[in-house]
Amino acid sequence: MIEIDGATKIFGAGADAFTALDDVTVTIDSNEFFTLLGPSGCGKTTLLRVIAGFIDPTRGSVKLDGQNLLDQPPYKRPVNTVFQSYALFPHLTVAQNIAFGLEMLNRPKAEIKSTVEEMLALVKMEPMADRKTSEISGGQQQRVALARALAPRPKVLLLDEPLSALDFKLRKEMQLELKRLQSETGITFIFVTHDQEEALTMSDRIAVMNAGTIRQIGGPRDIYDHPAERFVADFIGDTNFIDAELLSAEGSAATVRLASGKEIMARASEDGPPAGGPVTLAIRPEHAKLDDPDTALLPGTLREVVYFGTDTHFHVDLEDGGSFVLRRQNQPDQETTLQNGARIGVSFPDGVGQVLRD
Numbered sequence: 001m002i003e004i005d006g007a008t009k010i011f012g013a014g015a016d017a018f019t020a021l022d023d024v025t026v027t028i029d030s031n032e033f034f035t036l037l038g039p040s041g042c043g044k045t046t047l048l049r050v051i052a053g054f055i056d057p058t059r060g061s062v063k064l065d066g067q068n069l070l071d072q073p074p075y076k077r078p079v080n081t082v083f084q085s086y087a088l089f090p091h092l093t094v095a096q097n098i099a100f101g102l103e104m105l106n107r108p109k110a111e112i113k114s115t116v117e118e119m120l121a122l123v124k125m126e127p128m129a130d131r132k133t134s135e136i137s138g139g140q141q142q143r144v145a146l147a148r149a150l151a152p153r154p155k156v157l158l159l160d161e162p163l164s165a166l167d168f169k170l171r172k173e174m175q176l177e178l179k180r181l182q183s184e185t186g187i188t189f190i191f192v193t194h195d196q197e198e199a200l201t202m203s204d205r206i207a208v209m210n211a212g213t214i215r216q217i218g219g220p221r222d223i224y225d226h227p228a229e230r231f232v233a234d235f236i237g238d239t240n241f242i243d244a245e246l247l248s249a250e251g252s253a254a255t256v257r258l259a260s261g262k263e264i265m266a267r268a269s270e271d272g273p274p275a276g277g278p279v280t281l282a283i284r285p286e287h288a289k290l291d292d293p294d295t296a297l298l299p300g301t302l303r304e305v306v307y308f309g310t311d312t313h314f315h316v317d318l319e320d321g322g323s324f325v326l327r328r329q330n331q332p333d334q335e336t337t338l339q340n341g342a343r344i345g346v347s348f349p350d351g352v353g354q355v356l357r358d
């Protein structure tokens with residue numbers, strides 16, 4: 001278990017001081033696939049480098065299984081890193097690359113041999129053991145980099161955008177592969193990405209970061225269905241933002257009144273806004289449906305219908321002045337006969353709207 005408490009990193013000093021990490025507190029469980037997700041420059045790599053020991057935090061503590069990590073040099077920490085660039089030795093073979101870290105640790109020869117064989121099997125690279133890493137593909141290099149980092153059996157593996165150099169198809173394959181490696185080895189993975197889909201498909205939990213801070217931590221469904229604030233809702237997937245009035249909020253159960261005057265149940269976070277004022281409600285496009293404008297929660301006019309193959313997007317201008325994009329999965333026997341300009345309504349069930357913190 002990794003406990004990071006109040007981690008802060010300020011680069012430079014005086015007028016040039018820049019806060020790359022701002023009071024980050026998070027606990028990552030052992031055997032967890034944990035992802036740091038956020039836009040470029042939000043501090044993801046800085047947090048990884050603090051855990052690895054490549055940089056010292058300005059303030060804060062990092063513990064692994066209760067032991068202070070910060071007083072140990074990087075090579076003594078039971079933590080390994082897979083870099084975006086792989087950083088393999090091109091003149092060494094696949095097997096020699098995997099053995100390298102173990103040799104540095106002075107492990108016995110027989111142990112190195114058996115571990116290398118085990119790692120080659122784990123990443124399915126046995127047939128290429130004797131090839132130089134300059135003579136294998138990018139996807140294969142990625143596997144070798146993983147095998148090399150896993151070989152000393154670290155407690156924690158840090159992965160800094162390891163899939164970004166791969167093409168789309170290979171990236172999809174490696175996403176599944178990484179997930180398999182994590183569950184087969186039982187090692188805690190801390191994975192950095194700015195790709196929301198990658199984060200949603202692979203992670204047990206995700207920390208969404210912005211400007212050096214963690215904005216929300218939760219499982220993929222939690223983060224996607226119940227974003228706590230506008231930044232998270234906007235960064236992950238597509239969202240409709242609807243003005244509403246918060247009538248009541250108790251725990252996570254809220255009641256809101258929409259511009260149409262209709263009332264509906266919604267979700268709110270514990271630290272959400274107080275009842276009685278205006279709030280923003282976030283609703284995912286696929287959580288709403290087209291409805292009779294006379295009874296719908298949000299009546300409006302159909303502006304545009306866009307066909308996407310797997311689904312169709314309906315752009316609706318709402319009567320209260322806002323707009324809404326609704327997404328419906330296509331069926332073979334269902335074609336849209338609605339004309340642009342038609343009067344139409346948008347409705348969504350109780351509980352799918354999320355009252356945002358800001």
Ligand SMILES: Nc1ncnc2c1ncn2[C@@H]1O[C@H](COP(=O)(O)OP(=O)(O)OP(=O)(O)O)[C@@H](O)[C@H]1O
Pocket residue numbers: 011012018019020038039040041042043044045046047194
């Ligand atoms: N050594 C340094 N000196 C000064 N500023 C730095 C240093 N290292 C990082 N920064 C700044 O800290 C901020 C966070 O950087 P970091 O590399 O952690 O971002 P990131 O979220 O990993 O971004 P990316 O996805 O682009 O890799 C950036 O604005 C960066 O310019």
